[in-house]
Amino acid sequence: MEKDILKIAKDTIFEESRTLEDLGQSLDQHFVFIVELLxxxxxxxxxxxxxxxxxxxxxIVATLNSTGSPAIYMHAGDAAHGDLGMVRKEDILICLSKSGQTAELQLIVPLVKLQGTTVIGICSEPKCFLTESCDHHLIIPLGSEASPNNLIPTSSTTAQLALGDAIAVCLLSLRGFSNKEFASLHPGGSIGKQLFVKVEELYLKNEKPVIHPDASIRETIIEMTSKRLGATVICEDNKILGIITDGDLRRMLQSMKDISHLTAKDIMTVSPYTIESDVLAYEAFTKMRAHSISHIIISDHGDYKGIIHIHDFIREGFL
Incomplete structure (x- = not known):
């Protein structure tokens, strides 16, 4: 039974992937023309x-809107009962249909064209109502659906979605849509945080653990404990010399029996990873993940500003 389930799942995905490959191969200058028209x-x-x-x-509408191309969705059934009023002459109407023969579309397309609105049909049948009635059309090549008896929309809807993504990304590129513009449309959630939140918005919420390089191990532990970040920065005249973390303390205790003579400079990690305060927090997170570190120091031309712990990103919803 388990083997049957895996075979069905893999066959479904492979069938859909073949449809996507065929779709990619089918795109030509007519696709370019339609993207430029949009x-x-x-x-x-x-x-x-x-x-x-x-x-x-x-x-597709959601993707277009989020990437700078104003778009709205209109249910074809509701269009015949008043929603057709949302379509204006300067708009472009895109009709999605596997067969290209959808009755509701046959009703509204002539009315939309009558007012001079450009209509684009996207379907899988080369000869159908949409290809014959729309101003322009795109054909999605479809061998078969990835479902028993070729009935349930699977490969066809996957291809529609992929084609919509392709159109949206092409339009994004043509518009020169920047990360700043993308951020302005995604102020909430993890995407917004990645594009908006800067390092200074994180480290300013934390204590600022710092000790002198000649501080004793006892003083070091007290500073780390009181500031509750699991680390402390070693500075002289506010210049960063190193960092001591909980891990450094554990390794020291494992390797040495007498620690009474040790100072902070004896166990600190020199040349710790730092980042400027005006960069995006996500850049700091990426750097920490790349180097497998739990802390990163905020520096301003070598001066110590603060410290960020990996838990700060969890708290802010980056993870």
Whole structure:
């Protein structure tokens, strides 16, 4: 039974991947023309469909909006009952349908074209209502659905989604959509934090553990304990000399019996990893992960500003 489940799952994924490969191979200059047409659109990109295609349409709309291309979703069924009023002449309407024969689309496409709105059809049948009635069309090559009896929309909807992503990324590139613009549209959640939050917004919430290089081990432990970050920075005239972490203390206790004569400079890690305060917090997180460290020191031209612990990123929702 387990082998049957794995075979079905793998066959499904492989069938969908073949459809995506065929789709990629099928794109030509006509796709380029349509992307450029959408790029020059003075209104909004409106996407419509029925059933599973309607769900894909909503996701494509969300992707377009999040990457700087104004788009709205219109349910093809509701369009015939008043929602058609949202479509304006300067908009471009994209119709999604596997068969290209959807009854609701056959009703609304002529009405939309009558007011001069450009209509693009996306379907899997070369000869159908959408290819014959729309101003432009894209054909998604489809061998078969990845489902029993070739009935359940699987490969077809996967391809629709991929084509929508391809269009959105092309438009993003044409618009020169920057990280700053992307951040302005994603202020919430982990994406917003990665693009907005700077290092200084994290370290300023922490204590600032610091000791002199000649501090005793007892003084070092007290400073680390009181500041509750599991580390302390060793400075002289506020210049960073090194760092001592909980791990350094454990290794010291394992390797030495008499520690009474030791000072901070004897066990510190010299040339610790640092980062400037005005960079994005996500850059600090990436650096910490790359070097497998739990702390990073904030430096301003060599001066000690503060320290960040990996737990700060967990608290802020980066993980």
């Amino acid at each position: 790029f020059k659109c003075k209104g909004r990109i409106i996407i419509t469909g029925i059933g599973k295609s309607a769900l894909i349409a909503q996701k």
